[in-house]
Amino acid sequence: MLNQYRELLSRPDWFSAMPAELQDCLFNAVRLRTVKQGQTVHEKHDKADGLYGICEGRLRVVQHSEGGREMLLTLLEPGNWFGEIAMFDDAPRTHTVYCEQDTVLAMIPRARFQHLLSAKPALYPHFTRLLCSRVRSAFQFIDASASLSLREQLIRRLLMLLGSYGQILPDATPITLNLSQESLAQMLNSSRQTVNQMLQSLQDEGLIEVRYRRITILSPAALAAGN
Numbered sequence: 540m541l542n543q544y545r546e547l548l549s550r551p552d553w554f555s556a557m558p559a560e561l562q563d564c565l566f567n568a569v570r571l572r573t574v575k576q577g578q579t580v581h582e583k584h585d586k587a588d589g590l591y592g593i594c595e596g597r598l599r600v601v602q603h604s605e606g607g608r609e610m611l612l613t614l615l616e617p618g619n620w621f622g623e624i625a626m627f628d629d630a631p632r633t634h635t636v637y638c639e640q641d642t643v644l645a646m647i648p649r650a651r652f653q654h655l656l657s658a659k660p661a662l663y664p665h666f667t668r669l670l671c672s673r674v675r676s677a678f679q680f681i682d683a684s685a686s687l688s689l690r691e692q693l694i695r696r697l698l699m700l701l702g703s704y705g706q707i708l709p710d711a712t713p714i715t716l717n718l719s720q721e722s723l724a725q726m727l728n729s730s731r732q733t734v735n736q737m738l739q740s741l742q743d744e745g746l747i748e749v750r751y752r753r754i755t756i757l758s759p760a761a762l763a764a765g766n
């Protein structure tokens with residue numbers, strides 16, 4: 540059954556750059572796990588149980604404020620991998636991850652993964668690349684929160700989401716994000732009304748199209764220039 544997901548799970552740059560032999564080692568260690576909508580894959584502070592690839596569904600990476608408000612850091616779609624940080628530093632999970640929809644995960648259990656790393660040290664540079672991509676997006680997030688206007692943060696977020704959706708397309712190609720305005724507002728720690736007004740003005744400027752739970756970026760380059 541895993542075979543039907545192999546092409547999808549091999550898409551990220553860090554994964555596709557691996558020789559076929561290493562990809563096979565990882566896939567041979569995978570077991571499929573289904574998680575129902577609303578259920579948690581792991582909580583922040585949990586000990587790492589494995590590395591995950593997403594076969595079907597969609598996950599929310601969140602943290603909670605002291606008052607219990609959920610802050611959405613990102614949405615993870617099929618083809619993405621997650622859970623690598625606590626696997627490498629042996630510290631607790633950085634964030635809670637739960638399922639927005641019924642989800643099928645490719646899980647490499649912790650012991651299998653550690654055994655693989657010892658047996659195949661050539662895996663390290665590839666996971667280093669994945670970890671560096673996390674650091675880069677965290678830096679982008681910090682920069683955006685520290686110095687940008689809310690409109691600039693919104694544009695940066697939309698562009699980051701395009702990246703995390705892994706769609707590498709010619710620049711003029713419109714890309715649609717399946718994303719509610721509420722989710723976007725949570726990511727920006729703002730209200731849905733404020734985000735709606737900013738989206739409307741981006742739409743009036745011809746940079747995006749807004750539909751129910753969908754935002755189409757007409758051209759990522761034009762949107763980036765709209766800061």
Ligand SMILES: Nc1ncnc2c1ncn2[C@@H]1O[C@@H]2COP(=O)(O)O[C@H]2[C@H]1O
Nearest residue numbers: 612613621622623624625626632633634
């Ligand atoms: N801002 C983020 N964007 C994408 N993925 C994230 C983000 N924050 C955390 N994650 C993933 O969520 C996972 C939670 O468990 P880990 O800390 O092991 O590894 C983490 C990352 O893989």
